[in-house]
Amino acid sequence: MGKVKPFLIKKGAEASLYLAEWHGRKVVVKKRLPKKYRPSKLDEQIRTYRTNHEPQLLHEAKKAGVPTPTIFLIDTKDDAIIMEFVEGRQVKQLLGKATKNERQSVCLKIGELIGRLHKHGIIHGDLTMSNMILNAEEKIFFVDFGLSEKTKELEARGVDLHLVKRALQSTHFRFSKECFDAVIMGYSKVLGVKNAKSILDKVKEIERRGRYVAERKGEQE
Amino acid sequence: MKMKRTDESYCLGIESTADDFSVGISTFNGEILANVISVYMPEEGGIHPREAARHHAEVARKILEEAFKKSGIKPQELSVISFSQGPGLGPCLRTGATIARALAAYLNVPLVGVNHCIAHIEMGKLKTGTKDPITLYVSGGNTIVSAFDSGCYRVFGETLDIALGNCLDVFAREAGLHQKVGMPFGAVVEKLASKGEKLIPLPYTVKGMDTSFSGLLTAAVNLLKKRQYKLEDLCYSLQETAFSMVTEVTERALAHTEKKEVLLTGGVAANRRLQLMIKAIAEEHNAEFCVVPSEFAVDNGAMIAWTGVLAYKHGMVTPIEKSFVKLRWRLEEVEVPWVR
Numbered sequence: 001m002g003k004v005k006p007f008l009i010k011k012g013a014e015a016s017l018y019l020a021e022w023h024g025r026k027v028v029v030k031k032r033l034p035k036k037y038r039p040s041k042l043d044e045q046i047r048t049y050r051t052n053h054e055p056q057l058l059h060e061a062k063k064a065g066v067p068t069p070t071i072f073l074i075d076t077k078d079d080a081i082i083m084e085f086v087e088g089r090q091v092k093q094l095l096g097k098a099t100k101n102e103r104q105s106v107c108l109k110i111g112e113l114i115g116r117l118h119k120h121g122i123i124h125g126d127l128t129m130s131n132m133i134l135n136a137e138e139k140i141f142f143v144d145f146g147l148s149e150k151t152k153e154l155e156a157r158g159v160d161l162h163l164v165k166r167a168l169q170s171t172h173f174r175f176s177k178e179c180f181d182a183v184i185m186g187y188s189k190v191l192g193v194k195n196a197k198s199i200l201d202k203v204k205e206i207e208r209r210g211r212y213v214a215e216r217k218g219e220q221e
Numbered sequence: 222m223k224m225k226r227t228d229e230s231y232c233l234g235i236e237s238t239a240d241d242f243s244v245g246i247s248t249f250n251g252e253i254l255a256n257v258i259s260v261y262m263p264e265e266g267g268i269h270p271r272e273a274a275r276h277h278a279e280v281a282r283k284i285l286e287e288a289f290k291k292s293g294i295k296p297q298e299l300s301v302i303s304f305s306q307g308p309g310l311g312p313c314l315r316t317g318a319t320i321a322r323a324l325a326a327y328l329n330v331p332l333v334g335v336n337h338c339i340a341h342i343e344m345g346k347l348k349t350g351t352k353d354p355i356t357l358y359v360s361g362g363n364t365i366v367s368a369f370d371s372g373c374y375r376v377f378g379e380t381l382d383i384a385l386g387n388c389l390d391v392f393a394r395e396a397g398l399h400q401k402v403g404m405p406f407g408a409v410v411e412k413l414a415s416k417g418e419k420l421i422p423l424p425y426t427v428k429g430m431d432t433s434f435s436g437l438l439t440a441a442v443n444l445l446k447k448r449q450y451k452l453e454d455l456c457y458s459l460q461e462t463a464f465s466m467v468t469e470v471t472e473r474a475l476a477h478t479e480k481k482e483v484l485l486t487g488g489v490a491a492n493r494r495l496q497l498m499i500k501a502i503a504e505e506h507n508a509e510f511c512v513v514p515s516e517f518a519v520d521n522g523a524m525i526a527w528t529g530v531l532a533y534k535h536g537m538v539t540p541i542e543k544s545f546v547k548l549r550w551r552l553e554e555v556e557v558p559w560v561r
Binding site: 011012013014035036037038039041042045046125126127128130147159162163166167169170171173174206209 | 370371373375376377378381382420422425427428429430431461462464465468469472473474475476477497498499501502505506553
């Protein structure tokens, strides 16, 4: 490993992100530190699995036409991934300040990117607006594939979209509906309206399965 | 017995969302004068809504009388009646609502319908002194990670299927364990788990900030039936896996919102192991960890009374014709003008 002078940029729940220099490049070191709260056996399993799995899916996503950071090195001993540093702004930060048109176009693009992932059998697993970065060339990068999986199952796709909706409702509640509608529009463009509809029906089914949803089983009070 | 008189105002709250029937009395300043709880415990199987509702109707009079006696308050001194309007089991909710309506009409005082999940959070804040926490609310019916933002409590994560407490309860029943008053299934499982040593691999399901326990429960029950493992080890593994899942999503919400307090409430909050786990992540993010005392973490009338006070002070009353129960009333649908 080259000389890494790490500088903590984000202490996430699952991993810590360090900005570092590596062979003359600005890189991000994503390190999954041991979690004291869970049994060490379970902790190791989870960290090792995610560290090995994430780079594979980041790469797969790139092949599917979704911008993701390039992987430089995987350090399985330290559960660390060294990858390209994507310069830009988190979509989470810019949505609140953007105009309606800007929001629409960003969300439309996000929908297309999710569509591409799903079309290639990739489920992101944690689609929040803080895992999307808009760079200076207006390209949106998807990051954090720690919870990703490879499947074309309707259920998994539905949960993925449900998570987008949930993220919008909890953090961007003022315009969550218009944003989600734009996401779906972009998503339908890639997967086709018919496919998108069956996945959206699944989203509704998943929501109904949740504990407290008014329309569950068409219940009357 | 508390003898608080003078010009103080009081609210009586009725809780009846599931297996508990409880009456609490709170002053307008948040002093809890009474919190009487009666738990319906079925001989076997889970909660039958109709049977639970029958229990509530049968004990209501006794519990009300006890609450008045304990608080030293006469019915005529009450300024407001509040009740759990939802979410919960229909027959149980209706029983509580009916009693609340009757009391309010008889005493000619306003009625306030309270959201049960909000009441858990508000009571937690009152009892722990937290101001703006990330709340992990885990019980037999709920598994919710929420925090306040712009006028409402937002749900950051929740279970996609069954609740954490439900998962533990069903497993305990399948294992032929028995619960009694003061020793619910969760405590029985916790005790066995404390003697477990071997971690048996079980499905660990975290999706974003959501969790799922049904696959975990099925896997654990299947292993139980194979009789291959010690029950202690199974309880230990079930607890460790399920708790690790909720702890991971709570930590995600904590990292995401950067709040400075973590509040643990609901029936499962009494579990020491879960407390340790949540405490560990709070410390890691320099947040304060608070757990709600058991009496006020389980379903209780005091939390309904106190939340009724908060709502009433902000002009929120529920006319009788709008007091129908809401079985699936989500907490983010409720305006909470009393927060900031």
